[in-house]
Amino acid sequence: MHKLLKDSPGEKIMLLGNEAIARGAVEAGVAFATTYPGTPSSEVSLNLFQMSRESDLYFEYSTNEKVSLEVAAAAANSGLRTFCMMKHVGLNVAADPLMTLAYIGVTAGMVILTADDPAMFSSQNEQDNRYYAKFGHFPMFEPSSVAEAKDMIKEAFELSETLKQPVILRTTTRINHSNAFVTFGDIKERKTNGRFERDPMRCVTVPAVARELHVKLLERMDKAAEMSESSEFNFVTGQGVWGVVANGVSYHYALDAVKDLGIESKVKILRPGFSNPMPKNKIKDFLAGCEKVLVIEEGEPFMEEAVKAFAQEAGLVIPIQGKTDALFTPLGEFHPAMVRENIATFFGIDYTPAPKIDTSDVPEIANRPPNLCSGCSHRATFYAIKKAAQGMDVIHPSDIGCYTLGFMPPLSIGDFVICMGGSVSTSCGFSKATDQKVVSVVGDSTFFHSGITGLVNAVFNRHNFTLVILENGITAMTGHQPHPGVDMELMGMSGYGRVDIENLVKALGVEHVSVIKPFKVKNSIETLKEAMAFDGVSVVISKEPCILWAKSIKLKKPRAFEVTDKCKDHKDCINGIACPSFYIEEGRVKIDADTCVGCALCAQICPENAIRPLKK
């Protein structure tokens, strides 16, 4: 049995934040869960996916976040407790249904997880999604710890069901990817069979209806504001005339800092955990007893602006600061020493940080950037694209996935990356705005997510570029989740359909469509050249399974290659493809037999034919 399905209240177990969130949803009786995977949220959905295979919980990997939220909205309006989870930028994709779902509301509890990523450990921006709660009028919870994340999601379902309004659970990477001990609670019974009761005056948002719904939405949020005042997630610890307002992980850094600085008797800390609507009166009361107040929050000054506004209403003129040049930055993530130093600065405490180690004479160490894996099919495709486009003035729009790493030398495929699906639509723009050749790349999962509409646009507007779809048969980057083109039989699962990319692209009206096997290097280069010579939109589908995935399902058995004596040290292999299995020993290129999988890409580009399968 899945460890998160165990009916063992009171059991203490170490869980990843994302596991705790999944468990919390199960304890809350969640019956319906949807997602598009994205770090740092991916393990929440992975665990729910696994649990759905051995329970009556419905789970789906949807095509993208917008689809995911719409699927979830229907379930939550059919009386099922519903959980929709995504990373922060995913909520941008889902923003259209989000903003109007607020008007309609739900008939059963619905929680939307946004997993924000301050410092961008694996994201293209560090937007602060707390503003979505304010923007769209959603109650919002923000946990400070792994254990609290589990408690909060349960409470979020209750609140949602009471208000008939979806609730946002907003986490940051340091909650999602922290481990701590969590105590299991009771599992509420799941109600899995829903029924939709027609209610057009609530559910059909024509203008006349929506105007009424907007009024009701504001009434619901007034009620939420009252509940925020008395929520146990909005609490004050300590006492004194120095005030700190801190949310999320910053709350814990502040607790440690106050202890480390020995100012426990002077500081009180307000922790807003039910942070939209903010508990206005509770904050005003808090401020009334303070000489000065420091607001500690990663990201934007979301709380700071509210706290300052409340102070103005209360006629208070005490100093309230947070984001200033001398204190906190909106950039990146915070850490304990930063919070300790800023608390000391703001309240005028004598504090000398411990002396730092002098690292000026530490020898230089080569960087270890992430790289495409040994045997990654993208490397072969990129090499072929580069050879086919040799001598051309070419732009390579790229997209979000493992293959984004192709922008690094020596492959250097990737000139413009903004968001999921952006490769296709930006190709449209580049091809019209310039005379340069445009050859773009997109992964299969990303193509389904939001590349298709761009390609329809290209066919209609007669754009001129070559799109290479990297069909590796899985959503690789986030840890091998299914997408609509995946053969689910390979996962040992039945009952799924499958969308064939080649048929789809042809049906969209693309006139020049070809398929390559990227490890057949010469053929791939020739096919790419033909596609690039076509005047109009051409699509090349590069078909080869992700090697990590293929190995994990035993589709491929690695067989290492070696560099033989025939090597004349051209180093075309290292300089051309930079596979991580290469290393130099005494000036000679070698292949690490432990990591080489035998893709034979290097063997095909060696001018001396010096790279051969390792003799056993």
Added chain:
Amino acid sequence: MKPLRMIIVAVGGQGNLLASKVLGEAALIEGVEVRMSEIHGMAQRGGVVESSIIFGDASSSIISDGEADILLGFEPAETLRAIGRCSANTKVITNTATLPPFTVGIGKGTYPEVDEIKRVLKEKTAGLVAIDAMALARKAGSPMSVNIVLLGALIQTGALGFSKENVKEAIKRRIKPALVEMNLNAFDLGFEAAAAGTV
């Protein structure tokens, strides 16, 4: 317990996260509070994986530069790269078996001599234990047990204050039954080597 802050650095695939989980389990057995944070976004793509583990009475789950009490490095250059996490009071335990980044292979950077790495670590911190954990892991039966060899070395130093027995119990609870025997052996080899490996 007074807070004790430990950083583990490794290259993706070296089993850093499992080692952290074993120590978390050991903390439960020891009755010590523990919080851990990990960064593993691109780990499978050959990048660096870092775990922060905070034992005892603190609330935070990450560690600022210069504030680690223990640095456990699974790869010597990565141990050295993490020296900014240490103070003059930090105890350092490192593997000496190298995994040069591919950037070295393509001539985009240099890899320091291991002796130089050891010298710098020893000079700037409160003590260094350096062992060839890869050789010991192979001896134990699998290169995959590098992580547990290094846990053995860590426990031998006494820096953590956990008993050998409790960590072995945690290994039994956290590692697949078929691999427990080999990993217990790896733990012992690391433990013994650390006694001789202090430089």
